[in-house]
Amino acid sequence: MIRHIVLLSLVIGIAGCGGGTASTPNNAGSTVITLTNATGTILPGVTVTLSTGINNKNVPIGVIATQVTEANGQVTFSNLPSTGLLCVSANEPLAGGFSFAGQCFAPFPAAYTLI
16 A cells, blocks of 8 residues: 555656746857947947846956957857856946946847947
């Protein structure tokens, strides 16, 4: 009798695990980030950071890579992790200083304009 209860519990436990698995969409393998200001002007020569997060003080955490935007205000990050949250951020130059811009995605897109 105990043997049947244990076996029944095992069968119920396995059945409770569900028949399917949820799939997580994958990040793009690489991404092109375009950096502009609020008026749409491209921003060359600005450092863009790819990371796994941004803290509440607008500081990237888990930095994966940094690049400086080229003449068209773009950077390309390649070999992105296939899954998980990824963030892109920059300190954009303003007339009186800098303004932080950042965005996080899961999955991360193949192209994004950071404003």
